[in-house]
Amino acid sequence: MGSTEEKYRVILVDDEPIILRSLKAAIPWDDLHLEIAGEARNGEQALQLVRDTEPHMIISDIRMPGKDGISLMKEVLAENSQRLFIFISGYGEFEYAREALREGAFDYLLKPIDHDELIGMIMRAKKHLSKQQENDKLLHSVQVLSLLARERLFAEFIEGNQSPLQHMRWLENSELEQGYFMAVVQLDHYVKLNEQWSIDEKRLWLFAIRNIVSEWSLNQGGLTAFPFHSGEWVVLFPDKLSDRKISLGNDLIGRIKANTKLSCSTGFSQNMIGIDQLNEAYQNAAQALYQRFYSGQEGVYVFSESAATAIASEAKYPKQLEESLLECVRKLDRQQMLDLFDEMKGDLENQALTKEQAERIIVELTIVLYRQFEGMNLMLEWSLEGLLQEINSLPTLSEMIAVLKDCFGQWMLQSKENYSRGDVQAVIAKATSYITHNYHKDLSIEEVCDLAELSISHFCLLFKQETGYTFLEYLTQCRIEKAKFILQNTNVKVYQVAPLVGYQDPRYFSQVFKKLTGKTPSEYREEAG
Template identity: 65%
Template sequence: MDEIEEKYKVLLVDDEPIILRSLKVAIPWDDLQMEIVGEARNGELALRLIEETTPHIIISDIRMPVIDGINLMKEVLPKNSKLVFIFISGYGEFEYAREALRQGAFDYLLKPIDHDELVEMLYRAKTRLDEQKENDQMMHSVQMLSMLARERMFAEITLGNARPLEHLKWLENSELESGYFMAVVQLDDYSVLTGQWSVEEKRLWLFAIRNIVEEWSLEHGVLTVFPFHNGEWILLFPGSLSASRRELGEHLITGIKRYSKLSCSVGISRCTQGIDQLSTVYPLAAKALYQRFYYGLAGVYIDEETTFAGNTEVKYPKELETSLIESIRTLNRNQMSSLFDELALYIEAQAIPKEIAERLLVEMVVVLYRHFEHLNLNSDWSLHGLLSKLHHLVTLSEMMSALKEEFGERLDQGSKPVNREDTRSSIEKTKRYIESNYYKDLSIEEVSELADLSISHFCTLFKQITGYTFLEYVTHCRMEKAKDILQSSNVKVYQIAPLVGYQDPRYFTQVFKKASGQTPTEYREEHAKQAN
């Protein structure tokens, strides 16, 4: 007679009765070999039920009165490291979700709850618990621990900012040290799509694509996946899969098309080694990706050593590209014009045939266009239109004149005072938005999108105009509001913390003291004396 499989015990913790009811009814607990052993409306009651029921899995809201989800987890995990925590998070609670993963959470899902997604998580949780039964060891891989924490870090390093490495010594022996290659996935006609979507539709579409890409990545051995620019995702594959690069890319495109009905293209880099090489291979994968503009077809494009078919002695002028990028960054039209002249001389000196010269120019153009895009200087400027114009010109002189004119006009627009005023207006708008929403879990992506600026450009301009970094200004607004509450009410300090955007009262006290030189209690007492 088969032994009856013991069910895993599940505790539900949420202060919204409707969510508790939906979780009990909508999830096939028997099929999962799980049973609900208790329900709690807050973290304090949950602590008592955990002692009484000894659950294997806890599904908890991340924000709750009395004791929030993260502090609940901090309280119980030291006593039972095998507990599986799954958090329910609001859309704007990225920092809380990331902190939860850092502290040992298994996973999280966003409201409104997708029950199919939760079932999938629970199957994975069951697999993990089954493995713990066999070897009594908790799975604690880098991949699982840091899904959200590593996204920002990888993006920063890909942009060439190595500062996150100073605080991430645990990554020195990560999977990236063994060799990997990068795939850049981008939705085709993204600018057209975003013109058709509302802000909410855009958020939902990007979230849906992200889920598709992440699920595909789990099934195909991807080391990590993270969003980079809007409409673009980066996947890192182990070098051992290098021989299957094209097949992997085609399979990914098919999967995205099947589930979203949207087409995309994939650019894939050569293999490299070491996390510090992310900023080196990204331009290679991105440049490969943009080959679709002169082939005219969506698909998979793989970076190879830079030579041109039919004339293997023609090398791509990387030094000129670097100098042209610098002229864009500094808005120096004269320097750009001179560099285009140098490029023309290079092509003439090599006696490069027209077809190969055009391919070289197109490759250069898509790289430069991308840098204009990063600086938000390409509004109402179609890359497809520019490349089409280039293709219909006959002589090298005509092509170079067209490039000087097109790129020069964009540099002039970026230099105009009216643009600076528009930019200042955008920054002022984001300041007002932060001042009205300081208590929320604001992300720099959300606010830079409101300003219609790239993240890097927004950071630079926000600091120049306000004197604060984005995070400094959010903190400033929160501290000013906290001071108002402390002076005008008797609300307890631990209750003030969530009112100004901090879930952990102790952390709020630390930030307040650093900002004002006093604890919240000391500040209140001092101003009470002054009032008397």
């Protein structure tokens, strides 16, 4: 069989003769069952050579005098889109390489040329050509479903939309009737990556990962592989491979990381039968991936009934925890606040909520705490929107809690530093002096807080710490002391004393006076006299 196999034709294009000689000598073309159909020193020569020899594969320098590699490729592919281009580029030409991939290049290699890497690339290209030829032969067979239609069919069933595609059931492949399981591959930190990538970079990265997943799936005996949601891919395997789920997942994660430096996690479903169970298989795999939120690291997760039943149907908002955290902020009790965050993490883990449920609770608590800090005029380095976006971008519970502890903990430390002992004493002394000179007016706490440039809650906390009294207790004490002085040293009538010390109602003044001194104003004057 091997002797009758058609040799694929290759042409080499480079303006440096030494590179052409190196490529011809270092690559075992005969062993790869390839033949060099010709070589060219520039793009114009190469274009004529392509038309003369009709090669299957072109290995070309990306930058050459005159017509460069990308211009050459555009003209060649316009005439025959099935020819494969592998480009060689320098380190400073990455933008050219990216453009080449966008325009349809099979792959590219950086100088200096690693011949082993090039051989691997050529072997992949050869395999691609073989598959391409096989597909061409079967193109008109109704047994072969086009990739896009097949993916669309599977995607619709995964989404649970079966009725719109009943007329396509003839396309259904019997492979799913023999039993299968699903792997869902998700990029970790995808929200952050999506913000960082340009549109072209995103397209390039997702295209690269799709190629890796598809090629790997084919080599592992997978049934099909295709992108589902952005940053997520679905792979279907025959159920005979079900005892290899962990090793398959680890192998794929390692392959993606080695080729792209990006981390991902994989969730596996139970074994299923028939296309109608694609939706359930996806739900299985997605539920398995919930564990990624709690584990705090990339990994392989397999669906189990016990884990599924542990997922709460409805998340209960921790109102008591909210009150405790708010109290910590009011008291600037940093350590207790950090301990409560750890307690919250444990509670969420024990409830085994979905990422969405847990995140909703975290977001609500964050908003409440942020508003409390804001209301106390404490220094906030992040906007509320920025903080919520950061939480949303994190893939694990541990990272979310860590951000809350770091942000709120730092803000609390800064608040304490901003109010040293001397500063606090000076601010409260200013407030007590103001009360002493204005006790006879209709004095409000808002007025004093404005003077002190503090929120009401923060002022109350500091005032009580310094004086031992609440604002109202201190004001009342000050007014009664002034009343006692007037009663002892003047002949002002008792009912006239009340407005002199800030009380418009003489009866109420008498009640307050007796509560603090044990005597009515009249009794106090008689005993003092």
